[in-house]
Ligand SMILES: Nc1ncnc2c1ncn2[C@@H]1O[C@H](COP(=O)(O)OP(=O)(O)OP(=O)(O)O)[C@@H](O)[C@H]1O
C-alpha cells in the first residue's frame with residue numbers, strides 16, 4: 001500500500017488563529033478515509049491546503065498523483081451549463097482532456113440535465129455535478145468536503161453508491177469529510193477525528209464507531225453496545 | 228419621418244461605439260470586479276495611432292488593426308499594473324486605473340499633441356428610406372453587430388471564454404478547478420482594451436478624437452454598462468444603442484448639445500434605483 005496523500009506535521013494559521021496544528025494524515029491507494037470533526041475543527045482548511053489553495057505555515061504535504069476536490073457548498077459555476085461545469089473540471093488536462101462523455105456514463109443522472117444552468121439545479125443535482133466536475137480532472141484521490149449536508153436521504157444514498165463504485169471499480173482513493181459521522185464511518189476503511197485543528201483520534205473506522213468518545217461526541221451520544 | 232430614420236440610424240451608430248466601450252468595461256468587471264476607468268483611454272490611443280498610421284500611408288484596415296492592437300496591448304499593460312499583483316483589492320485597482328487614465332493624457336499629448344484628430348472613414352452619404360446620413364455610421368453598425376455575436380460565441384463555446392465566464396460566475400470554484408484567475412484577469416483586460424480600441428477606431432471618422440475624448444466615452448460606456456449591473460454584455464449592448472439613439476434624438480429635436488447630460492441622467496437614475504433596491508452596484512453585480 002502506497003500513500004497517495006500524506007501530510008506531516010501540517011500547520012496552517014489564519015491571521016493569528018491556528019486552524020491546523022501538526023496534522024499527520026495519510027490516504028493510501030484504493031482507500032476510503034473519513035475525516036470527522038465539529039464545526040470549525042479545520043476540515044475545510046485541510047481540504048484547501050491539500051488542493052494547494054492555501055499555503056501551509058509549516059509541515060509538508062505529499063500528493064502522489066492527482067487530487068481533485070468536491071468543495072464544501074458545491075461551488076457551482078451557477079451561470080454555466082452542467083456540461084460547461086464538467087468541462088471546466090478538466091481545465092488542467094488541456095484541450096484533449098475536456099471531453100465530458102465518460103462522465104455521463106459514470107453519472108447517468110447528469111445526462112438528462114447537461115444543458116441546464118447549474119445554478120438552477122437542486123442541491124442533490126449540484127452535488128452530482130460537483131463530483132462529476134472533480135472526476136473530470138482524472139484524479140487518483142478525491143477529496144469530498146461535506147457530501148450529505150443539506151441533502152435528502154435518497155440522493156445521499158445514490159451519491160454514496162457512486163463513491164463506493166468509483167472506489168471499488170476504479171480504485172479511486174477517497175477522503176470523505178462528513179457531518180454525518182455514522183455514514184462516514186460505515187462507508188470508510190479508516191477514519192480521523194479532528195478537534196480544534198489537531199488529530200484527536202484515528203484508526204479503523206469500525207473501531208472508531210465503537211469508541212465511546214466518538215459515540216458521545218459525534219454519534220449523538222448513543223453507544224451502540226454490541227451484546 | 229425621414230428625419231427620424233436618419234436620427235435612429237445615426238444614433239445606433241454612435242450607440243454601437245458606446246456599446247463597445249461598455250462591453251469592454253463589462254468584460255473586465257465580470258472577471259476582476261474592477262471598474263476600469265482607463266477604458267476610454269484605450270479608444271483614444273487606438274484612434275490616435277490609426278490616424279498617424281493612415282497619415283503615414285498605411286492602408287485602411289491595416290491601420291485600424293494597428294490601433295485595435297495598441298488598445299489590446301494597453302489593456303494588458305493596465306491590467307498588469309492594476310490586478311497583476313496578487314491580493315490587490317478591486318478598490319485599489321480602480322484607483323490605479325484612474326491614475327493610468329490620467330497618465331495616458333500625458334503620453335497622448337507628448338506623442339500626438341493636444342489638437343483634435345480625425346481621418347476619413349467610409350466616404351459619402353447613404354440614402355435609407357429617404358433619410359440621408361453619413362455612410363460611415365452603417366459601417367460602425369455593420370462591424371459592431373458581428374463583434375457582439377463573436378463575443379457571445381467566444382464566452383460560451385470556447386474554453387478560454389468558458390474560463391472567463393467561470394471566473395465571473397464563481398471565482399473560488401475557478402481556483403478549485405485550476406484556472407489561474409489572475410491570468411484570466413489579464414486576458415479580460417486585454418479583451419477590454421481591444422474592444423475599447425475598436426470603439427475609438429470606428430467612431431473617429433464621425434467624431435474627431437482629442438486626448439480627453441475618453442471622458443465622454445467612459446461616461447456613456449459606464450451608463451450603458453451599469454444598466455446590466457456591469458455584468459451583462461447583452462444589456463450593455465442594448466444600453467449603448469439606446470443611449471446613442473436617445474442622444475441623437477435629443478440633439479436632433481431638442482437642439483443643442485446635451486449628449487453627456489443624457490448619459491449622466493440615465494446613469495444616475497439607474498444607479499439610484501439599483502442602490503435603493505439592492506445596495507451598491509458592486510453588490511447587485513454578484
Ligand atoms: N479565511 C479565514 N480567515 C480566518 N479564519 C478562518 C478562515 N477560514 C476559516 N477560518 C477559521 O479556521 C477554523 C477552521 O475553519 P474550517 O472552515 O477549516 O473548519 P471546518 O472544520 O471545515 O468547519 P465546518 O464544519 O463549519 O465546515 C475556524 O475557526 C474558522 O473560523
Ligand SMILES: [Mg+2]
Nearest residue numbers: 043044045072
Ligand atoms: Mg468545512
